[in-house]
Amino acid sequence: MAALMGLRRELFSLARILTGISHLGPRLGACSGHRKCNTTSSHFPLTSSTSFHTATVFSSVASSIQVTEEPDTLFQKVSIIVKGHDRAVLDSYELFATMAAKELSITISKVYEPPRDVERLTLLKSVHIFKKHRVQYEMRTHYRCIELSHLTGCTAQVYLEYIQRNLPEGVAMEVTKTAIEKVPDHILEPTWKDHPIDDKPSQ
Amino acid sequence: MATHRRMAFLCLARINVLGLQKSVNRVAYATALSVKSSTGNKRLPDRSSRKSMGRKRDVEEPRTQKMPVDQDWTAVYPAAAPFKANAVPLPVRMGYPTKGGVPPEKRGNLELIKIPNFLHLTPAAIKKHCEALKPFCTEWPSALDTDAKCDEHFPIKVESTDYVSAGPSLRNPLARIVHLKVKLSSLNLDDHARKKMLKLVGERYCKDTDVLTITTNSCPLRKQNHDYAMYLLTVLYHESWKTEPWEAEKTVADMEEYSWEDSPSQKNLLDMLLRMKVAGEGEGEEMQEQLLRRSEVQEYKNSVVRLKNEGDSESAMLQYKEAVKKILNL
Numbered sequence: 001m002a003a004l005m006g007l008r009r010e011l012f013s014l015a016r017i018l019t020g021i022s023h024l025g026p027r028l029g030a031c032s033g034h035r036k037c038n039t040t041s042s043h044f045p046l047t048s049s050t051s052f053h054t055a056t057v058f059s060s061v062a063s064s065i066q067v068t069e070e071p072d073t074l075f076q077k078v079s080i081i082v083k084g085h086d087r088a089v090l091d092s093y094e095l096f097a098t099m100a101a102k103e104l105s106i107t108i109s110k111v112y113e114p115p116r117d118v119e120r121l122t123l124l125k126s127v128h129i130f131k132k133h134r135v136q137y138e139m140r141t142h143y144r145c146i147e148l149s150h151l152t153g154c155t156a157q158v159y160l161e162y163i164q165r166n167l168p169e170g171v172a173m174e175v176t177k178t179a180i181e182k183v184p185d186h187i188l189e190p191t192w193k194d195h196p197i198d199d200k201p202s203q
Numbered sequence: 204m205a206t207h208r209r210m211a212f213l214c215l216a217r218i219n220v221l222g223l224q225k226s227v228n229r230v231a232y233a234t235a236l237s238v239k240s241s242t243g244n245k246r247l248p249d250r251s252s253r254k255s256m257g258r259k260r261d262v263e264e265p266r267t268q269k270m271p272v273d274q275d276w277t278a279v280y281p282a283a284a285p286f287k288a289n290a291v292p293l294p295v296r297m298g299y300p301t302k303g304g305v306p307p308e309k310r311g312n313l314e315l316i317k318i319p320n321f322l323h324l325t326p327a328a329i330k331k332h333c334e335a336l337k338p339f340c341t342e343w344p345s346a347l348d349t350d351a352k353c354d355e356h357f358p359i360k361v362e363s364t365d366y367v368s369a370g371p372s373l374r375n376p377l378a379r380i381v382h383l384k385v386k387l388s389s390l391n392l393d394d395h396a397r398k399k400m401l402k403l404v405g406e407r408y409c410k411d412t413d414v415l416t417i418t419t420n421s422c423p424l425r426k427q428n429h430d431y432a433m434y435l436l437t438v439l440y441h442e443s444w445k446t447e448p449w450e451a452e453k454t455v456a457d458m459e460e461y462s463w464e465d466s467p468s469q470k471n472l473l474d475m476l477l478r479m480k481v482a483g484e485g486e487g488e489e490m491q492e493q494l495l496r497r498s499e500v501q502e503y504k505n506s507v508v509r510l511k512n513e514g515d516s517e518s519a520m521l522q523y524k525e526a527v528k529k530i531l532n533l
Contacts, residue, residue, distance in 0.1 A: 104336065190440065
């Protein structure tokens, strides 16, 4: 049986990719830990630019998707915080991000707006003297937080790259927190059981 | 131009001199004028050709007039582009309204060009993009529905942050920080190993949630920090199972929990019971063991242990009071 999801898949082998959790525990325990799939970027720009304008390229895109035997990372929670100076732009961006998540069937657990920060400065208005006359500036930073849950590594990579490429210019910044789940493998049993009186520093 | 006018006036003068009828004059005047205009047309392109061609183009209607209602908008704005007033068929007005008026129209409006627009990300466009992206996504395993199941199969959680912002550099040094969180109950630790682990780890352990957090930021890359955190966890685990010879010097002050055996409280109680001669005569260890096995003594022990470990509370004090009353037969 195939191991868990890899990054590039062949479309005719979709059926054997999705395996139940019954194979998950011992299988992943046997593997030497998860490795991140880091090969999307070479293919992604190709597909995104070509498949919008022409429909004929899609067949070549499909054939370039391959399944690898690498186990996929799992993200229990992905939290996206967008910062900007303009609340209207963040509203639009939130609409875009939530719609994209729904289209890609990603569960959105929470979308909320943290309170804004205002940084104020009071400076002297004149270059020289006139201490009583000042000018005040303020910088308003609005936030928007989108929390997604239960993402695989491939889906997270695809979604985050799509989101980040469509970030509006300058006004919005993004901070992504990812929590990955893992299974310890060499921490299952202490090595001292076989050698009770031992001073081995490593496993 | 001046010579043309002179010629026209000469024509007029000649007609007036001849004494022709007004209509004829008018006709002549009209023809003279028409002649002038036709000659003007032939002459103008030579002198200022570019001006006339530009003026001709302004008369053309903007692209919005020619757009059908059911057009493919994703073809008009396929990628992020500034706002083009003659390509967006919306009657948008933006800016501060003039006195007794309305905000300025979209034609030549800098405010509309300045702000970021999402015209390339309409719902239709998003659906198209996601259709193209779907083959690269994988599904979440259906058996891991709840967080409890995730914790059971995957107890270690690794947190890290990515930063995207505009600036001279893409990199953010805070992106290398890795937090590794694991519940100690999910690790294979016995009593001694757990206590030693807690002592080794110190502040990184949270008692309420039973979560050990290891934060690494000493390496320059995230992968290195992650490997270092896993290495630290491995070392902690294996070291806590080891029993060093100097651990035998652990004193009562080092103990994490209060244990009643061999404590001053137990000694005091036994002395008191022996003096009260509750169980009759006879001394020695057998007597002590017999006393210890009595239920009142056990109750007293439980109440004292609870008070010492959990702190003072109403119910704990009441329990202690009941236990003391039973022992002293009040």
